[in-house]
Amino acid sequence: MVGYMRRYASAFVDAVAEIGSLDQVHYARVRDIVGPNSDFVGQSGTFPKVFGDYRKEDSEALASKTQEFLEQGLTKELGIEVNADTTNQWRNLGSLGSHDLSAMREALGMPRGVLGASLCSAKGPQFWSALFQYPSFAVSYESGIDEVPRFDASIEVFGGKKTVKVCFDSPYVKGLPTTMHIREKLDDGSFRESMVRKTYEDAYTLEMKELHAFVVEGKPAKTTSEDAKRDLEIFGMIMKAGLEGQARFNAN
Numbered sequence: 117m118v119g120y121m122r123r124y125a126s127a128f129v130d131a132v133a134e135i136g137s138l139d140q141v142h143y144a145r146v147r148d149i150v151g152p153n154s155d156f157v158g159q160s161g162t163f164p165k166v167f168g169d170y171r172k173e174d175s176e177a178l179a180s181k182t183q184e185f186l187e188q189g190l191t192k193e194l195g196i197e198v199n200a201d202t203t204n205q206w207r208n209l210g211s212l213g214s215h216d217l218s219a220m221r222e223a224l225g226m227p228r229g230v231l232g233a234s235l236c237s238a239k240g241p242q243f244w245s246a247l248f249q250y251p252s253f254a255v256s257y258e259s260g261i262d263e264v265p266r267f268d269a270s271i272e273v274f275g276g277k278k279t280v281k282v283c284f285d286s287p288y289v290k291g292l293p294t295t296m297h298i299r300e301k302l303d304d305g306s307f308r309e310s311m312v313r314k315t316y317e318d319a320y321t322l323e324m325k326e327l328h329a330f331v332v333e334g335k336p337a338k339t340t341s342e343d344a345k346r347d348l349e350i351f352g353m354i355m356k357a358g359l360e361g362q363a364r365f366n367a368n
Contacts, residue, residue, distance in 0.1 A: 117330050117337035118344045120218045122284055124326055125294035125319040131282040132223050138275035144255040148216045148269040155265040156288040194352045200238035209351045213259055217350050223271055226346060235358035246354045277301045291316050
């Protein structure tokens with residue numbers, strides 16, 4: 117069971133059901149732009165501490181294993197050179213990006229490909245984006261990390277007469293709700309906008325309850341390692357599209 121806590125938030129589960137009720141998806145947006153996690157933890161945690169008393173040999177072993185994984189994932193699997201920029205982008209996708217893209221897959225399915233992508237560099241601003249192609253619609257994805265202490269994460273899906281949006285707040289402040297927002301045209305032609313906050317029980321708590329049911333009761337987990345492998349496929353799509361776009365731009 118992989119720790120994708122956003123996919124266990126009540127509002128997200130409800131939003132997936134709402135999206136499934138749409139006659140047709142016309143367009144969707146996935147957004148995740150956040151400030152430093154240390155700001156949220158430092159202001160809300162109970163006596164948070166950071167430790168650095170690691171043995172040198174353990175740190176070296178971790179660095180070696182990380183390099184091995186990078187070589188496997190980028191070079192052997194995708195044919196991409198491992199350098200500071202590709203390592204930085206791969207790590208961003210594997211950390212912040214994995215939560216967005218895993219939730220996108222549950223809500224909309226697996227994209228067929230990436231029409232274009234913009235990657236971040238190791239030394240530049242940490243923002244990246246991509247345009248995914250689905251059978252009958254496109255999905256824009258934008259993400260980044262800066263120094264502004266806010267958490268701006270959402271998935272918004274546009275149907276013909278209804279728009280469904282789920283908004284996530286920082287998971288590092290306990291009890292912040294995930295909310296579902298619906299905008300729709302009613303049968304009489306009027307407009308209705310609603311916001312549903314199902315619970316203040318945070319996504320981590322709900323996920324741990326699912327983990328308990330998985331271990332104790334044998335309930336199947338939806339966020340399996342096999343499921344998470346699909347995220348690696350999307351990472352590869354983004355990396356290849358971004359590098360190909362950079363190559364075309366530099367050639368011109």
